[in-house]
Structures are given as C-alpha cells and as structure tokens.
Amino acid sequence: MKPLVLAAIAATGLVLSASPAASAPPTPALSFPLACEPGKTCEIQHYVDRDPGPGTRDYRCGLQTYDKHTGVDIRLLDMAAQRRGVAVLAAAAGRVARLRDGVQDISIRAPGAPSVANQECGNGVVIDHGNGWETQYCHLARGSISVKVGDAVAAGAPIARVGLSGNTEFPHLHLTVRHAGQIVDPFAPDASKPQSCGGQTSLWTAQALARMPYRQGAVLNAGFADAQVTMGQVEDGAVRAPGGDAPLLVAYVRAIALLPGDEVELDLKGPDGKSLARHRGPPLQRWRAQDFVLVGKRRPPMGWAHGVYVADYRVWRGGKVAVSRRIEVRI
Numbered sequence: 404m405k406p407l408v409l410a411a412i413a414a415t416g417l418v419l420s421a422s423p424a425a426s427a428p429p430t431p432a433l434s435f436p437l438a439c440e441p442g443k444t445c446e447i448q449h450y451v452d453r454d455p456g457p458g459t460r461d462y463r464c465g466l467q468t469y470d471k472h473t474g475v476d477i478r479l480l481d482m483a484a485q486r487r488g489v490a491v492l493a494a495a496a497g498r499v500a501r502l503r504d505g506v507q508d509i510s511i512r513a514p515g516a517p518s519v520a521n522q523e524c525g526n527g528v529v530i531d532h533g534n535g536w537e538t539q540y541c542h543l544a545r546g547s548i549s550v551k552v553g554d555a556v557a558a559g560a561p562i563a564r565v566g567l568s569g570n571t572e573f574p575h576l577h578l579t580v581r582h583a584g585q586i587v588d589p590f591a592p593d594a595s596k597p598q599s600c601g602g603q604t605s606l607w608t609a610q611a612l613a614r615m616p617y618r619q620g621a622v623l624n625a626g627f628a629d630a631q632v633t634m635g636q637v638e639d640g641a642v643r644a645p646g647g648d649a650p651l652l653v654a655y656v657r658a659i660a661l662l663p664g665d666e667v668e669l670d671l672k673g674p675d676g677k678s679l680a681r682h683r684g685p686p687l688q689r690w691r692a693q694d695f696v697l698v699g700k701r702r703p704p705m706g707w708a709h710g711v712y713v714a715d716y717r718v719w720r721g722g723k724v725a726v727s728r729r730i731e732v733r734i
Contacts, residue, residue: 431495431532433589434558435611436540436578437477437565438490445489446621448575448659448692449476451588453597462590463617464600466690467660473586474539478575479565480623483640485574488547490561491540494578497532499554499562506568508545524577525569528562535584541577542569573638580606620665620718620726623693624657627712627732634695647707647734652679653699654714656728661691666719671698674710707734 544566629649
C-alpha cells in the first residue's frame, strides 16, 4: 500500500494579511484544539513540514509530515466518531476574523467527489489573537460552525465540529498557526532553526504539550470481524463483530506513522493459546502514513471452541517491539 498523502492547504479565502509584528510581541499559549483524548480517541497524523526544499522533516526531524504541509493534523479514529460529533475548540482567546461554511463533507477519493480547488481548507474558521498571530481550523463539518465573524472567543470555546470537507480523505482537524502572515510550527516556532529536532520552547501550554507526546507509530483501529474486512469499512466504522456462528474469524489492525524498516506482525490465537493464523511482513521500504493488516481463520467443521480468542499485534523495530496492541473477543 502506498503512503497516504493528503493535502490541507490554506484556502486563499481564509488567509488573513497581517502587518509586521512589533519587536518581541506576546505569543499566544495554545490549548489542545479538540474535544478528544490523544492516544485513545484521536491521534496526530501529520506535523508541519520544516524542510525548506522538496524533502520532508517534522519538528523532531522525523518523517511524520509531507512536502509543504502547513499545519498539524489531528485525526479521529473513524467516521463513526465523526458522525457522533467531536467539538473543535479555540486554541487561544481571540476574535473570529474569517469563516466559510457550506462545503460538502466527502472524501476526495469518493466517486463523484466535487473539486476542492480554491477551497482546500473546506469549511474553516480563522481566529485573530492580536499582535499578528492567528490560528486557522480546517475540514470542519458543514453546518457545524457555531461562531460568527467578529465574535470574541475564549480559549477552549467550541467553534465547530470535525468534518470531512475540503482536501481530505479522513475526518480530522488541520490547525495552522501564522504570525505576520507566515506559517509557524507550534511545536518549534523558531523558523530560523529548521533542524532543531525538538529543542525549542513550543507555543503549546504545558497541559496541551503533555497530551501530545511524539510517537513514531500508533494503533488507530483494532478488532475482530466475521468476514473479510477492508480498510474502507474500518474507516466507515462498519465492521461486524463475530458471533458463535461466524464463517470467519478475522483480526485486523490499522496503524499510522510506521517507519522504514519496521516489520509488522499479527498473530491470532485460540482459547488454548495455539496460533490459528499469523502474519509477519518484510521490512517496510518507506514511511507509512497508515498501514493495514489482517489475519483470519475459517470456522472449523465442529464450530468454534468456546472461550477467548486473542490477537497480538507487534511492530518490530531494530529487533525490539516499538508498537504493540492485544485485542480479545469471546465466542
């Protein structure tokens, strides 16, 4: 599977011009901008690309970005979570300067998806924080924006819900920070040090930063199904759990941000602890924005043995387990 390459480019209609900042202006302290829990109900998918050329480099000099990516992408686990509704929160106090609504919530990969030219941000909001600072919130759900231009908002105030509008193929918030019209990486705001590898003081509050540890690899979804399952079904939240009469027992895992050289293993075991199906792939050749693996077993002639079935997922990196997840189902 090729790496998932997405664009979340700031739409022209949402970018504000700003006058040059005064010497050493106050900087905003940014709170976490989503009503979700990183590592459990959401994950950081991409960071700002700090490489000035055609290469890519995130704020830790890692690979979790793509060329010319201008913000931080915080994704929900699947569309089922998006349909339930997840609030987008103002990262700092300010005043609503621009907004756009009415763009359809649809993946750019969906058949018949309309063009998103000049509205790549989709439905979005720009908040002016003063002294040339602004934050921009993209891919909001159509009809969910709850603020108006000119409204004063407090840090942490809900302004919309996560959607699928604009240039995206999964539900997420794309947050861009600017100062005097220039892109700022909130994790490493000093643009004169593009190779600082995380050695800077960020714009995030201590509480927000503690919620966003840098992780090279994470499990997004994991579970069991009663039939072959596709990543599209997992994304849609449309996987049927197995019962006692299931014709197949399938374990699946979708992970993000795996590194070149990683080896992915998934082992399905029965109630007696014996392996029923196992996969261990060759070393990955390149960074994977997302990776999907499944293993399965057909129902035996005598039916499924009653008990707990276990699947162990491991990502091997340099001979050690870097990412792991155990999932269980009782039949």
